[in-house]
Amino acid sequence: MNIRFYPYTLELKRPFALSAGSRTTTPAMMVEVELEGTVGYGEASMPPYLGETAETAANFLSKIDLTAYSSPVALETMLRYVDGVAPGNNAAKTAVDIALHDWFGKKRGAPLYRLWGLSLSTIPATSMTIGIGTREAVRRSVEDAVGFNVLKVKLGGENDRGMIESVREVTDIPIRVDVNQGWKDRESALRMIEWLSTKGVEFVEQPLPKDRPGDTAWLRARSPLPLIADESVVRLADLPRALGVFDGVNIKLMKSTGLGEAYRMMTAARALGMKVMVGCMTETSCAVSAAAQLSPLADYADLDGALLIRNDPFTGAAFAGGRIMPAEGPGIGATRL
Amino acid sequence: MNIRFYPYTLELKRPFALSAGSRTTTPAMMVEVELEGTVGYGEASMPPYLGETAETAANFLSKIDLTAYSSPVALETMLRYVDGVAPGNNAAKTAVDIALHDWFGKKRGAPLYRLWGLSLSTIPATSMTIGIGTREAVRRSVEDAVGFNVLKVKLGGENDRGMIESVREVTDIPIRVDVNQGWKDRESALRMIEWLSTKGVEFVEQPLPKDRPGDTAWLRARSPLPLIADESVVRLADLPRALGVFDGVNIKLMKSTGLGEAYRMMTAARALGMKVMVGCMTETSCAVSAAAQLSPLADYADLDGALLIRNDPFTGAAFAGGRIMPAEGPGIGATRL
Numbered sequence: 185m186n187i188r189f190y191p192y193t194l195e196l197k198r199p200f201a202l203s204a205g206s207r208t209t210t211p212a213m214m215v216e217v218e219l220e221g222t223v224g225y226g227e228a229s230m231p232p233y234l235g236e237t238a239e240t241a242a243n244f245l246s247k248i249d250l251t252a253y254s255s256p257v258a259l260e261t262m263l264r265y266v267d268g269v270a271p272g273n274n275a276a277k278t279a280v281d282i283a284l285h286d287w288f289g290k291k292r293g294a295p296l297y298r299l300w301g302l303s304l305s306t307i308p309a310t311s312m313t314i315g316i317g318t319r320e321a322v323r324r325s326v327e328d329a330v331g332f333n334v335l336k337v338k339l340g341g342e343n344d345r346g347m348i349e350s351v352r353e354v355t356d357i358p359i360r361v362d363v364n365q366g367w368k369d370r371e372s373a374l375r376m377i378e379w380l381s382t383k384g385v386e387f388v389e390q391p392l393p394k395d396r397p398g399d400t401a402w403l404r405a406r407s408p409l410p411l412i413a414d415e416s417v418v419r420l421a422d423l424p425r426a427l428g429v430f431d432g433v434n435i436k437l438m439k440s441t442g443l444g445e446a447y448r449m450m451t452a453a454r455a456l457g458m459k460v461m462v463g464c465m466t467e468t469s470c471a472v473s474a475a476a477q478l479s480p481l482a483d484y485a486d487l488d489g490a491l492l493i494r495n496d497p498f499t500g501a502a503f504a505g506g507r508i509m510p511a512e513g514p515g516i517g518a519t520r521l
Numbered sequence: 522m523n524i525r526f527y528p529y530t531l532e533l534k535r536p537f538a539l540s541a542g543s544r545t546t547t548p549a550m551m552v553e554v555e556l557e558g559t560v561g562y563g564e565a566s567m568p569p570y571l572g573e574t575a576e577t578a579a580n581f582l583s584k585i586d587l588t589a590y591s592s593p594v595a596l597e598t599m600l601r602y603v604d605g606v607a608p609g610n611n612a613a614k615t616a617v618d619i620a621l622h623d624w625f626g627k628k629r630g631a632p633l634y635r636l637w638g639l640s641l642s643t644i645p646a647t648s649m650t651i652g653i654g655t656r657e658a659v660r661r662s663v664e665d666a667v668g669f670n671v672l673k674v675k676l677g678g679e680n681d682r683g684m685i686e687s688v689r690e691v692t693d694i695p696i697r698v699d700v701n702q703g704w705k706d707r708e709s710a711l712r713m714i715e716w717l718s719t720k721g722v723e724f725v726e727q728p729l730p731k732d733r734p735g736d737t738a739w740l741r742a743r744s745p746l747p748l749i750a751d752e753s754v755v756r757l758a759d760l761p762r763a764l765g766v767f768d769g770v771n772i773k774l775m776k777s778t779g780l781g782e783a784y785r786m787m788t789a790a791r792a793l794g795m796k797v798m799v800g801c802m803t804e805t806s807c808a809v810s811a812a813a814q815l816s817p818l819a820d821y822a823d824l825d826g827a828l829l830i831r832n833d834p835f836t837g838a839a840f841a842g843g844r845i846m847p848a849e850g851p852g853i854g855a856t857r858l
Contacts, residue, residue, distance in 0.1 A: 256631075259638025260817070288638065292629060294593075299636060301596025301625065301781070420792050427761075444638070448788045455757050455789035480597075 185219040185250040185257070185287075187280070191238040194229065194466055194493045198325075200315055207232065210466045213241040214497075215279040217287050220255060224287025225498070225518060227470040228279035229438055229489070241276040244269065248280060259288055263444045274418065274441050281442020282474045282516060289515030295477060296443070296517075297510055302480035309506045310485040311336040311360055313492070314351060322350040333506040334358045334386070336486055340366015344376060348383050360484070362389040365415055370399040374406055381408040387459075387484075389434060390414040401429045412461055412484075420449050423456065432459025432483070437475050438467075450481045464489035473500030473518035476510040497521055522556040522587040522594070522624075524617070528575040531566065531803055531830045535662075537652055544569065547803045550578040551834075552616040554624050557592060561624025562835070562855060564807040565616035566775055566826070578613040581606065585617060596625055600781045611755065611778050618779020619811045619853060626852030632814060633780070633854075634847055639817035646843045647822040648673040648697055650829070651688060659687040670843040671695045671723070673823055677703015681713060685720050697821070699726040702752055707736040711743055718745040724821075726771060726798075727751040738766045749798055749821075757786050760793065769796025769820070774812050775804075787818045801826035810837030810855035813847040834858055 194210040215226040230236040247269050253262055266280050289296045297304070312329040314322060314337045329335060337351055340363040351359060361380060367373040373391050380388065387410040392400050394415040404411050410431035417426050417433045419440055426433055433453050440446040450460050462482040464475055467489035479485050487508040490496050500511045500518030511517035531547040552563035567573040584606050590599055603617050626633045634641065649666040651659060651674045666672060674688055677700040688696060698717055704710040710728050717725065724747040729737050731752040741748050747768035754763050755776045763770060770790050777783040787797050799819040801812050804826035816822050824845040827833050837848045837855030848854035 256635055257638075258635075258640035258642075261640040261642070263638075292631070292636070294629070298593055298595075299629070301594075301600075303595035303598040305595075305598070423792055424764075424794065448792060451785045452789045452792035455760055455785065455792075457761065 185217055185253045187215065187217050187245070187248055187250050187283070189213055189215045189242065189245045189279070191242070192468075192497065194468065195495045196466060196492055197494045198315070198492075200466065200492070211238050212468065213238060213245070213276065213279055214470070215245065215283045217250065217280070217283040219257075219287065222287055222290050224283040224285070224290065224515060225470050225520065226279040226281065226283030226286065227468055228275035229465040229467040229471060230275050231465050234275070236273065236275045240273065241279070244273040244276040245280070255291070257284070257288060257291070259284055259444065263442065267441060275438045277441040278437045278471070281444055282437065282471060285443045285474065286515035286518070293514050295510055295512060295514055297477045297480055300447070300477075304480060304509060306480040307507050307509065308479070308482055308485045309333045310487045310503070310508045312488050313486070314338065316341040316347065319346065319350045322347060323354050326351050326354045331503065331506060332357070334360060336360045336362055339363050345379070348380065348385075352383060356384060359383065359385045360387055360389065360486075361385050362414070363391045365390050365393045367391050368393070370403050373403055377403070377407050377409050385409060387412050387432070390416065397425065397429045404429060404431065410459065412459065414463070420445055420452060423449060423452050426458070427456055430458070432461060434461040434463040434486070436463045436465065437471055438465050443474055443478060446478055447481070450478065459483045461486060463487070466492050468493065468496050469498035469500040470516070470518045472508065473498070473510060474516040476501035476508050477516060479508065522554055522590045524552065524554050524582070524585055524587050524620070526550055526552045526579065526582045526616070528579070529834065531805065532832045533803060533829055534831045535652070535829070537803065537829070548575045549805065550575060550582070550613065550616055551807070552582065552620045554587065554617070554620040556594075556624065559624055559627050561620040561622070561627065561852060562807050562857065563616040563618065563620030563623065564805055565612035566802040566804040566808060567612050568802050571612070571775075573610065573612045577610065578616070581610040581613040582617070592628070594621070594625060594628070596621055596781065600779070604778060612775045614778040615774045615808070618781055619774065619808060622780045622811065623852035623855070630851050632847055632849060632851055634814045634817055637784070637814070641817065641846060643817040644844050644846065645816070645819055645822045646670045647824045647840070647845045649825050650823070651675065653678040653684065656683065656687045659684060660691050663688050663691045668840065668843060669694070671697060673697045673699055676700050682716070685717065689720060693721060696720065696722045697724055697726065697823075698722050699751070700728045702727050702730045704728050705730070707740050710740055714740070714744050714746050722746060724749050724769070727753060734762065734766045741766060741768065747796065749796065751800070757782055757789060760786060760789050763795070764793055767795065769798060771798040771800040771823070773800045773802065774808055775802050780811055780815065783815055784818070787815065796820045798823065800824070803829050805830065805833050806835035806837040807853065807855045809845065810835070810847060811853040813838035813845050814853060816845065
């Protein structure tokens with residue numbers, strides 16, 4: 185099997201604001217694997233605050249040698265090899281994982297969700313992200329979220345109540361709150377959550393910094409709303425530590441190293457009695473289509489990543505009826521434009 | 522999709538002795554599903570002490586109506602339906618699960634392990650079971666275990682030390698000990714395990730009754746050998762309770778309700794840092810072939826079930842090089858003789 189890759193810059197439709205800062209582009213690395221005339225597509229999306237760059241990804245991918253692998257492909261063996269090439273590099277590993285899964289599904293002639301025995305009927309509604317901004321910017325974002333049945337509002341800035349009030353001036357659909365570790369004090373976090381629980385909020389994602397599981401467990405014991413882990417749970421090995429600290433976990437391909445591990449995380453989280461959310465970064469329809477294949481296993485979906493960029497080089501999973509639905513093509517169901 | 526079933530009595534080559542008693546047959550129920558000319562085979566093996574019988578299985582299976590399901594089949598949806606038809610009936614549910622997976626793999630033209638992306642190279646050695654018996658019977662059983670690189674010795678009877686000593690008179694290959702809840706006192710269990718650890722024993726399965734997790738955790742904290750759960754962990758929901766009580770879990774299709782849940786249990790157990798064993802009852806090559814498809818995910822295998830019966834109506838997974846290897850046919854890789 186051959187592998188090739190090239191950098192790509194995702195251009196955001198709007199500056200993306202969250203508690204850690206604001207930006208207008210996201211660096212990505214596109215990956216292709218090819219064997220027996222079939223090409224599998226993958227993607228690494230690398231928001232700067234996670235530490236990977238086009239350079240680190242290219243460096244990692246240069247070390248990947250798949251020439252020893254031929255058909256029939258044992259995905260698990262190949263993914264173990266990729267994971268062992270170097271520590272970290274989670275997004276770059278994800279790009280290879282997606283490409284391998286895409287190739288695998290294409291070779292089998294079926295979308296991945298079918299190979300996994302899943303049904304589209306259990307795909308949950310996806311949320312549209314409302315970034316931190318002024319009252320007018322928030323109102324505009326909410327008004328643009330036509331067709332969405334749930335919103336994900338970024339908090340952890342200077343004006344959290346104002347954000348929610350701005351949303352509620354426009355709509356009464358359910359809100360999910362994502363704090364991105366932005367709250368620093370558990371007592372005021374609790375008071376905010378108590379207030380949020382009166383505003384039609386479903387759950388709160390990553391309220392406190394990831395290095396404070398004790399405070400988060402304290403908060404969870406008192407919170408009227410479920411708490412969902414994001415930054416606190418990156419890979420499968422982090423999951424047992426989230427037990428008793430969070431009610432659920434936001435699983436993202438770019439964190440988990442890909443579909444293989446994300447699938448295992450969803451299964452394990454459910455076994456532990458935790459809620460499962462499937463999320464994404466700003467990504468093209470390549471990675472979002474891959475995540476959509478897993479989404480029948482999720483309680484909550486937040487797969488608006490490709491809707492936030494204006495230079496999507498793929499078509500695939502699409503927004504319909506409030507949900508992001510996989511395309512019917514084989515593999516990840518994405519097509520290079 | 523259509524379903525049919527018929528009872529079958531497994532005739533054991535030798536009376537099967539364990540701490541709960543002895544028997545010469547095991548009742549089974551064979552299941553077939555058919556759609557678009559493809560037949561999937563499944564099996565329920567029902568050791569009497571687990572409570573299911575040919576009657577309860579027939580009663581349960583009579584309620585299963587698959588006529589609403591057609592291609593493409595969403596296995597997960599169908600398995601959820603089957604599980605919801607009635608509580609319990611785990612072996613009968615397993616029979617349907619195996620048949621559905623066999624049909625699914627045949628339709629996809631590949632053995633299940635390939636569809637799961639697994640590699641045969643990670644299949645562990647399988648053990649041969651040595652039942653409780655006289656010194657002569659034990660020696661004969663051990664001498665018959667030609668080609669096996671590990672033995673599973675049943676303890677919990679009147680003469681545990683004698684059993685081990687009888688084995689050690691004949692061979693020095695590794696032993697796994699299965700107590701089947703047969704020890705009643707944690708202090709004497711600890712002394713026995715300490716002695717076993719000097720006799721080339723790898724681990725101890727289900728030393729104490731399943732209703733004594735506190736005593737088992739006490740034992741584990743002091744045991745020089747890992748403790749593996751069998752009766753204490755039946756389905757996925759039991760797994761989190763085994764954390765801190767056992768070091769690993771013996772996952773059997775007939776307990777778990779089938780390949781779908783067993784796969785999830787293996788994934789979840791590994792996520793929890795537990796060792797994974799794949800086991801079986803006395804079964805035909807139908808159910809053993811199904812379990813063999815999962816065995817690349819296991820640390821330990823105990824898949825000698827079909828080798829213990831003399832009227833196996835299937836051929837499939839076979840013993841080779843100390844391991845039970847799946848046949849290369851599609852689905853579970855079993856063929857009706």
